[in-house]
Amino acid sequence: MKTDLTPSHLAFVPFVSVHNMMRLVNTMGAEGFITELAAYIEEDFKRWPEFDKTPRVASHSHEGVIELMPTADAELYGFKYVNGHPKNMKEGFQTVTAFGVLSSVSNGYPVLLTEMTILTALRTAATSALVGRYLAPEGSKVMAMIGNGAQCEFQALAFRALCGINTLRLYDIDPAATAKAKRNLEGQGFDITTCTSGQEAVEGAQIVTTCTADKQYATILSDNMIGRGQHINAIGGDCPGKTELHKDILLRSDIFVEYPEQTRIEGEIQQLADDHPVTELWKVMRGEAQGRRDAAQITLFDSVGFAIEDFSALRFVRDKVDGTDFAEPLDMLADPDDPRDLFGMVQRAKG
Ligand SMILES: NC(=O)c1ccc[n+]([C@@H]2O[C@H](COP(=O)([O-])OP(=O)(O)OC[C@H]3O[C@@H](n4cnc5c(N)ncnc54)[C@H](O)[C@@H]3O)[C@@H](O)[C@H]2O)c1
Numbered sequence: 001m002k003t004d005l006t007p008s009h010l011a012f013v014p015f016v017s018v019h020n021m022m023r024l025v026n027t028m029g030a031e032g033f034i035t036e037l038a039a040y041i042e043e044d045f046k047r048w049p050e051f052d053k054t055p056r057v058a059s060h061s062h063e064g065v066i067e068l069m070p071t072a073d074a075e076l077y078g079f080k081y082v083n084g085h086p087k088n089m090k091e092g093f094q095t096v097t098a099f100g101v102l103s104s105v106s107n108g109y110p111v112l113l114t115e116m117t118i119l120t121a122l123r124t125a126a127t128s129a130l131v132g133r134y135l136a137p138e139g140s141k142v143m144a145m146i147g148n149g150a151q152c153e154f155q156a157l158a159f160r161a162l163c164g165i166n167t168l169r170l171y172d173i174d175p176a177a178t179a180k181a182k183r184n185l186e187g188q189g190f191d192i193t194t195c196t197s198g199q200e201a202v203e204g205a206q207i208v209t210t211c212t213a214d215k216q217y218a219t220i221l222s223d224n225m226i227g228r229g230q231h232i233n234a235i236g237g238d239c240p241g242k243t244e245l246h247k248d249i250l251l252r253s254d255i256f257v258e259y260p261e262q263t264r265i266e267g268e269i270q271q272l273a274d275d276h277p278v279t280e281l282w283k284v285m286r287g288e289a290q291g292r293r294d295a296a297q298i299t300l301f302d303s304v305g306f307a308i309e310d311f312s313a314l315r316f317v318r319d320k321v322d323g324t325d326f327a328e329p330l331d332m333l334a335d336p337d338d339p340r341d342l343f344g345m346v347q348r349a350k351g
Contacts, residue, residue, distance in 0.1 A: 008337065012329035016114035016317060020326045024317075025118065030154070031161040038126040038162055040312040048282035050074065051308055055262035058239070063087055064215065065239055071307035077103045078311040080116055084239060086213040094150060095213045096120060102314040112318045113330060116310065121151050123313040124305060125158035127258075128233045132163045132207060134284050134291035135256060135299040136231040140206035141166050146198050146220055147212035147236055148172035148181035155209050155233075156185055163207070167191040171201035173212075199225055209233040210244045217241060217271075223248035228296045237268050238304040245300075247271045253298040256281050256291075258306035267302040278302070 016024070025033050044051075056069040064085030071078060082098035089095050098116035103109060132140075143165045145152055149172070159165040168190050172178045178194050185192060195201040202208050202225050210220045213236060223246050226232065232253065237243035245268045255278045257263040269276060281301075283289035292299055321327040336345040 007331050008335045010109065010335040011331050011333045013110045013113050013332040014318075014321060014327035015330035015332070016112070016321055016327050018115045018118065020321075020328070021115050021118045021317075024320060024326050025122070028320075030122070030157050034122055034126045034129070034154070034158045035161050037122060037313060037316050038130045038158075040316040041123070041127055041309055042130055042285060044308050044312045044315075045282040045285045047073075048280075048286075048308070051311070053259060053261075053307070055259070055265060056307060058266075060240070069305075069307040069310055071311050072105060073311075075105050076111075076311070076315065077105050077108075078307070078314045080120070080307070080310040080314075082116070082120060084213075086215045086242075089149065089213070096150065100310055100314050102311075102318055109333060112314060112321075112327075113332065114314065114317055116313070119313050119317065120305075120310070121154040123309050124151060124235060124303070125154035126162075127305075127309050128155055128209065128235060128301065128303060129158035129162035131256065131281055131301045131303075132159060132231060132233060134281070135301060136163055137206045137229050137292070137295060140164065140231070142169065142205045143167070143207040143209060144169045144171070144195075144198075144201040144203075144205035145181070146171050146201055146208070146210045148174075148177040149211065149213060151211045151235065152177075152181045153184045155211060155235075156181075156190065157188075159207065159209075160190070165207065167193075169193045169195055169201045169203070169205055171195040171198050202226070202230075205230070207231045207233060210236050212236040212244060215239070215242055217243050219246050220244040221249055222246045223252070226252070226298060228298065230298055231292075232298070232300045233303065234268055234300060235303040235305075237302075238266050240265060240270060242266075243268050243271060249298075250276075250300065253300040254279065254293070255300045255302055256284065257302050258304065258309070262306060263302055263304050266304045268300070269302055 080100040
């Protein structure tokens, strides 16, 4: 039996820090990262029935929500810890932070621990733009971006990489957020217009993205703001009592969702009857349901973020960092040489 105190190689779990995630994104380029990640997400949507699925486990408070998002296929189990606290930003904290774990189904040992705050912004953007490829009008070039916080630039880059957007119309209730987004996106080949209202932002836009944070039923888009043929990518309404669109828009739109059981609790459609028809995106991606039907149709991606997208992101990161210095070994798992001698291992560590 091993008597030295060196942890066994099984104790070490590859860990991707924030620093290394930023290195990875900058090495690949954000658009390259998003494009490759979107392919993983699409692959997993196309094998949707293979996954264990459940609406995320949410712990709500007056200030925000803390959620666990688990899913598994036959080989891997993944979960993300994520919060959503709209009041955070004013207090100098991020609205959304996250980390996640991927584990082997066969023995339950973790195979990856990673930061997921940056990764969530990337996977949300990758999912939005991937869905945009199925639903946005042919040849879309102009996107309105309402809400210019942490998610904004990732969304813009994703829609350029996957859908060919080249013109952005930015609006945020806080002009400092719009100025920040413009600064970050300038010099990257976009034609950028800053707007003084949501109404101005949506003018001439084929795609309208809403990514605001407000813990209430908000009306970021009212019925008169949306016209025939537009695609709405609504990502900010993702909790009970937290929506962005006026109900009348929903009644005029064809609504596409990730996992209806979760979206009916958290999405824009919480405003509608429980049996209001929606289309599941995995079926569209498999060719089993129709995406955009014609140029006049209003399509809505009622995005809330589902665990399988995080699973895809974890799988993607694991493949990318394997055998590289983007991951560092973390002594995370107590793994005694004699599996039953956990106590003995602790005792030997007394020195
Ligand atoms: N669907 C998903 O998968 C998913 C993933 C991540 C985040 N989100 C949600 O997206 C939203 C944005 O996240 P974030 O990290 O960018 O938040 P953030 O706090 O960094 O930015 C939100 C921005 O919205 C602006 N805003 C608030 N009310 C507004 C209004 N009425 N009109 C215009 N702008 C307004 C704020 O000024 C702020 O700049 C949050 O609600 C978050 O929960 C969804």
